[in-house]
Amino acid sequence: MSRNTPPPIFLQRAGYRQRRIRDAAKLLPFLGMILWAIPLAWVHGDATTDVGTAGLIYVFVVWVVLIALTAFLGSRIRADGDQTDASGQGGDEAPR
Amino acid sequence: MMPFSALVVVALVYVSFLFGVAFWAERRAASGKTAWLYSPWIYTLSLSVYCTAWTFYGAVGYAARSGLEFVTIYLGPTLVMVGWWWILRRLVRIGRAQRITSIADLVSSRFGKSTQIGVIVTIIAIIAGTPYIALQLQSVTLSFAVFAQSDGSVWVQGDFNQTALWVAVCLTVFTVLFGTRNLDANERHTGVVMAIAVEAVVKLFALVAVGVFVVWGIAGGPGDMLTRIEASDIDLWDQESGRWVSLIFLSAAAFICLPRMFQVLVVENSDERHLAFASWAFPLYLFAMSLFVVPIAVVGLDLLPEGSNPDLFVLTIPLFQGETELAVLSFLGGLSSAASMVIVATIALATMVSNHIVVPIWLSTQGQQGAMMSGDVRNVILRARRISIAAILGLGFLYYRVSGGGTALAAIGLISFAGAVQVLPAMLGGVFWRGANRIGAGLGLVTGLVIWLWTLFLPSFGIDAVISQTVMEQGPMGIAALRPQALFGIEGLDPLVHGVMWSVLLNTVMFILGSLMTFPHPLERLQGAQFVNVFDHSKAAPSWTGAAAGAEDLLIMSQRILGSTEAQAIFERETERQGRIGAFPEVTPAFVDRLERELAGSVGAATAHAMIGQLIGGSSVSVEDLIAVADEAAQILEYSNRLEAKSAEQERTARALRDANAKLTALSIQKDAFLSQISHELRTPMTSIRSFSEILREGQMPQEVLTRYAGIIHDEAVRLTRLLDDLLDLSVLENGQVVLRKSTGRLGDLIDRAIGAAGLHDGLLEVRRDPAKEDVTLTTDLDRLVQVFINLISNAHKYCEVDKPVLTIDVTRQGNMTAVDFIDNGGGISPENYELIFEKFSRISDESKAGGAGLGLAICREIMHRLGGDVSYLPQRHGTGFRVVLPKHAISPALEKT
Numbered sequence: 002m003s004r005n006t007p008p009p010i011f012l013q014r015a016g017y018r019q020r021r022i023r024d025a026a027k028l029l030p031f032l033g034m035i036l037w038a039i040p041l042a043w044v045h046g047d048a049t050t051d052v053g054t055a056g057l058i059y060v061f062v063v064w065v066v067l068i069a070l071t072a073f074l075g076s077r078i079r080a081d082g083d084q085t086d087a088s089g090q091g092g093d094e095a096p097r
Numbered sequence: 098m099m100p101f102s103a104l105v106v107v108a109l110v111y112v113s114f115l116f117g118v119a120f121w122a123e124r125r126a127a128s129g130k131t132a133w134l135y136s137p138w139i140y141t142l143s144l145s146v147y148c149t150a151w152t153f154y155g156a157v158g159y160a161a162r163s164g165l166e167f168v169t170i171y172l173g174p175t176l177v178m179v180g181w182w183w184i185l186r187r188l189v190r191i192g193r194a195q196r197i198t199s200i201a202d203l204v205s206s207r208f209g210k211s212t213q214i215g216v217i218v219t220i221i222a223i224i225a226g227t228p229y230i231a232l233q234l235q236s237v238t239l240s241f242a243v244f245a246q247s248d249g250s251v252w253v254q255g256d257f258n259q260t261a262l263w264v265a266v267c268l269t270v271f272t273v274l275f276g277t278r279n280l281d282a283n284e285r286h287t288g289v290v291m292a293i294a295v296e297a298v299v300k301l302f303a304l305v306a307v308g309v310f311v312v313w314g315i316a317g318g319p320g321d322m323l324t325r326i327e328a329s330d331i332d333l334w335d336q337e338s339g340r341w342v343s344l345i346f347l348s349a350a351a352f353i354c355l356p357r358m359f360q361v362l363v364v365e366n367s368d369e370r371h372l373a374f375a376s377w378a379f380p381l382y383l384f385a386m387s388l389f390v391v392p393i394a395v396v397g398l399d400l401l402p403e404g405s406n407p408d409l410f411v412l413t414i415p416l417f418q419g420e421t422e423l424a425v426l427s428f429l430g431g432l433s434s435a436a437s438m439v440i441v442a443t444i445a446l447a448t449m450v451s452n453h454i455v456v457p458i459w460l461s462t463q464g465q466q467g468a469m470m471s472g473d474v475r476n477v478i479l480r481a482r483r484i485s486i487a488a489i490l491g492l493g494f495l496y497y498r499v500s501g502g503g504t505a506l507a508a509i510g511l512i513s514f515a516g517a518v519q520v521l522p523a524m525l526g527g528v529f530w531r532g533a534n535r536i537g538a539g540l541g542l543v544t545g546l547v548i549w550l551w552t553l554f555l556p557s558f559g560i561d562a563v564i565s566q567t568v569m570e571q572g573p574m575g576i577a578a579l580r581p582q583a584l585f586g587i588e589g590l591d592p593l594v595h596g597v598m599w600s601v602l603l604n605t606v607m608f609i610l611g612s613l614m615t616f617p618h619p620l621e622r623l624q625g626a627q628f629v630n631v632f633d634h635s636k637a638a639p640s641w642t643g644a645a646a647g648a649e650d651l652l653i654m655s656q657r658i659l660g661s662t663e664a665q666a667i668f669e670r671e672t673e674r675q676g677r678i679g680a681f682p683e684v685t686p687a688f689v690d691r692l693e694r695e696l697a698g699s700v701g702a703a704t705a706h707a708m709i710g711q712l713i714g715g716s717s718v719s720v721e722d723l724i725a726v727a728d729e730a731a732q733i734l735e736y737s738n739r740l741e742a743k744s745a746e747q748e749r750t751a752r753a754l755r756d757a758n759a760k761l762t763a764l765s766i767q768k769d770a771f772l773s774q775i776s777h778e779l780r781t782p783m784t785s786i787r788s789f790s791e792i793l794r795e796g797q798m799p800q801e802v803l804t805r806y807a808g809i810i811h812d813e814a815v816r817l818t819r820l821l822d823d824l825l826d827l828s829v830l831e832n833g834q835v836v837l838r839k840s841t842g843r844l845g846d847l848i849d850r851a852i853g854a855a856g857l858h859d860g861l862l863e864v865r866r867d868p869a870k871e872d873v874t875l876t877t878d879l880d881r882l883v884q885v886f887i888n889l890i891s892n893a894h895k896y897c898e899v900d901k902p903v904l905t906i907d908v909t910r911q912g913n914m915t916a917v918d919f920i921d922n923g924g925g926i927s928p929e930n931y932e933l934i935f936e937k938f939s940r941i942s943d944e945s946k947a948g949g950a951g952l953g954l955a956i957c958r959e960i961m962h963r964l965g966g967d968v969s970y971l972p973q974r975h976g977t978g979f980r981v982v983l984p985k986h987a988i989s990p991a992l993e994k995t
Contacts, residue, residue: 030180072377
């Protein structure tokens, strides 16, 4: 990507931030999958009997955390089209 | 206790309220006040059709039986919503870009708008969807029964059936009224969505209210609740891990594959940004829906007598505690859940049935002209939708009747999910993998459908209902590898996990294999590119990046398009703006964009984009670009065609003007020639008259000389008079002032008169005639006609320079044309003079024998034109011929035969 005059550093940083926010948003479901799979390890691990309510609370706490993270990222994320997507350098779309 | 009839009234009032909401929303939408209707809140709430009566009532029962497993049904959709950037954003964009109307439409249009694929997806959706609808009918019926029984009455099977029937009929009416009122191009149903949003609030409120009542009303707050849960018989972590993971996958997949979910997620979506809002708001909704499920289940098991149906705890706990209002609220929540699911699912299924089954069949039976009348198709579609809605609800009711409404039905929920999920490989493969094709999709779908039917759906009717005990244990025809719950001999798996695993796995394998080994149609490849690269093609294209083009190249190109002055002005302005010194500005993306807009003003946006793309080299030219270029080219072509037509017309006009000018010039020359001719003609006799009269004035000459001179003067005066007469005659004829005096006579008599008057007294000219042919009666200006004949005969007399001149006068008939030919045996006329002889003062031969001024034939032609006939030269092998075509109307019809 050869730009002869680099745009102001502020813009570049914003574009970079935006791309990382999208990365984070994409990673969230995987985080959820892993976190919600952990109780299985408790249950089928050493079979300590007291998984019950702790596991229940755990599942719901993970849920709240996921919702909060999604809301946070969703408020920061720019749906492309609102503004010309930071010059499209990131290749964050599907491969052409 | 609340009387049952009061409950029915409450239910009816609630349903009418929903009608009102839907109606109000449609009115607002029609009047354009949509800001509130299309808010992200409404979108999020409409997604709650996912929470059906099965989850409203059934989740508690599920928790009572299998502990925390129920929550997987909510965790899957949560993961999908949280990961909206992956799949949902793409689906919504494709749905908007391609105007997708249903999941069958999505899959079929991805695979080259294939009708067969659409039909397969529709069939899967119907088979999987019908039991689910039956389940809703069952839950509403059961909740009615709970109230009736608490009222003291005992319901038998007939009561259940009747209630279910009434519920089905009510839902049909509602769905037909608001689902098929109009045929929106985008298949949006504002009224229905609004009603569903209201129902979503009601069911959430009802469930939370019951939960709050249970936690704080019955138990002593959250702490006490947790102790109770700990102490209860429910084993929260009962399930094996395979089921936990499978169910999360299943519910996640079903969340995007269920026709009703696709309808609200993609089809009813009015703004892509709503998705970002719903990505956290809908998981929050699901969270709230499931938060109190375990407490209610635990309290229900504690509180209610042994053997109570845990599926109805949400209703029976408030009733047991005497909280009738809460119970009614809970009932309305359950009713809302059932109604919203049934309405949306039915609309989605009816859309698919009408678009992918009925309309193709109708079009193929109508032949060619069917497709021409769009109004017709519209009516057919609307009618097909209404009938489909009734038929689908009818199927649901039938399924409810056949299955007996027992516990077998309760298990169908997840099996139904598994059926819907068979679309997943084709759908995801279609939107992420360009190599996916129609054959692969078809193979995968059919494989998945068959395995699902064999391992999950058919066994769900119970042992020996469809599949016999023997087949279950030993496989069909003793083939153990095909046992419905132990395919390929793998035993010991949970039947649901087993069925989901094999159907989705083999479905995917067939889909991939089929796609790899076959070749797609061009349309499939085009659609594949459009779907997979939807973000490249839709909305604003990314701006120019690589500045590979030199400013000089851009300037050269701009000069070609804009002209050099303007192009240079643009470049100078830009240089100034950039604060640079020198001829060329820096090629920044902003400048390229500006330049492109300037160029677009001249050559159209697409062409400008493509041209700059050529120079910059940074962008691929998309199909849309090419199509847009083609459009513009077509417009330009049309414009230039119009210009060409116009210039051709102008050329024609110019040519006509040139012709007219040439004619005028020729006429002017003719006029000059005529004047010089006439002065010459007049001058010759005048000269001899003047000179002889001068001689006579001098006198002194013998008498005979005197007489001869006077004779010459007289002759010349007569010639002069004749010339003037002729000129007058011609002028009268040419100006059209001649008055025709019509009379009737025989052609033979006219020729006789002409011969007599032509001065053939010397007997030199022999005239040959055929009197029989001359027996034609004419009605016209006979004197004028005779004048023509005289002229022709005397011409023959004058100019026929042979020893024995012979004139043949012959009457010929060709068709209805009658002509008189005057043919002599003279020298004839050379072809270039054929027309010339009819001009004034034209004389071919030398003047010595010419008595006249060359006006005769000109006069003849004028006369014949006046009379409505013609005279022309008749080329002969030997001699000169003239043909006088007699006027058509002059010949008396009665005598024509003779």
